[in-house]
Amino acid sequence: MKILHVDYDRLRSYGAIRSSWAEKMRFGFIRNNHYVRSFSDRDVAAFEAPFGLRALGEKAANKRLLEVVEGNEPDLIVIGHTDIITVDTLKLIRQRRPDCLLIHCNCDPLFVPDNSKRIAAFASVVDAVFVTTGLRDLRRFDGLGARLYYIPNPVEPTVEVLDNSVKTDLPIDLLFCSNATKFTKRLEMVKSIKDAVDDEMNFKTYGSFGEAPVWGPDYDLVLSKTRMALNLNRQEGDHWYTSDRMSQLGGNGVLQFAHSSGGFDEYVPPETLVYFDDEQDLIANIRDFHHDDAKRQHWAARARAFFHSELNSSLYSRYIIEATLAQPFSYDYVWARNINPDGSDKL
Incomplete structure (x- = not known):
């Protein structure tokens, strides 16, 4: 599968920031034999803006994402913690590439109001939403259009190397x-x-x-x-x-x-x-x-x-793909024993 991952890669931190959960997810996708291309929304906005002022480059970043989608023809687009890419842009992607799957992955808490608003907005346009909060609390987003799934925070064996x-x-x-x-x-x-x-x-x-x-x-x-x-x-x-x-x-x-x-x-x-x-x-x-x-x-x-x-990144990323496709789970994921592949609760 060809995957386009939209998130903030902190390209201008030059190594000062530790590996993120988003990067771990990409490692897992690659280990599961998927092709992954990254689109760092905030960095692109800064690169495209006059004097590097990110707020002035947000419109251009949305345009560049559309170009990347056209140029790479992904099968799946993973939307991470972006506050730059708009719902309208995702709707355009839907129109231009109707066979492309869209999901939103989110590791921030629901008690932050802006994050809950972000999840609700993306849930209206993507196929599935994955959040590091359990289904009992995620059910507040039922009925918005997307299937809902819990995800844990993954361990990456090349990052968590201490014992x-x-x-x-x-x-x-x-x-x-x-x-x-x-x-x-x-x-x-x-x-x-x-x-x-x-x-x-x-x-x-x-x-x-x-x-x-x-x-x-x-x-x-x-x-x-x-x-x-x-x-x-x-x-x-x-x-x-x-x-x-x-x-x-x-x-x-x-x-x-x-x-x-x-x-x-x-x-x-x-x-x-x-x-x-x-x-x-x-x-x-x-x-x-x-x-x-x-x-x-x-x-x-x-x-x-x-x-x-x-809870390693390979199982984590495999689960995200299988849930996105609503396929039978190939592994007894410990965090998914209460849910069916289509997002419905097990009775």
């Missing part, structure tokens, strides 16, 4: 990285945890409380030194929602703590993720694993093995 579960000489006992402050109060919890355990362990909070954020190779270096980490979303409670932090930690053998309201115990096996209900429960769990490193290693090793075997 901290086998290491004991790790100087960072606990880690939380983030610089996002909108739609969240999670730093209140992080501050309480920091106050409670700072005298007991080395808790690094890059991006918060005066510690500079880390990106790219600096982030990889931090991960390589870390035993345990907090997987805190900006808001908790959406079914199966998490940021790609979950795959980065799990895939590198870093033990992670996740809120129980996400419901991941429905498809992630026991003794992998450490779930907590509230702040005091979380602090107790952190202390428990901090004082029992063998237990930490055991849980982290089980998590890493599961993430690499069941």
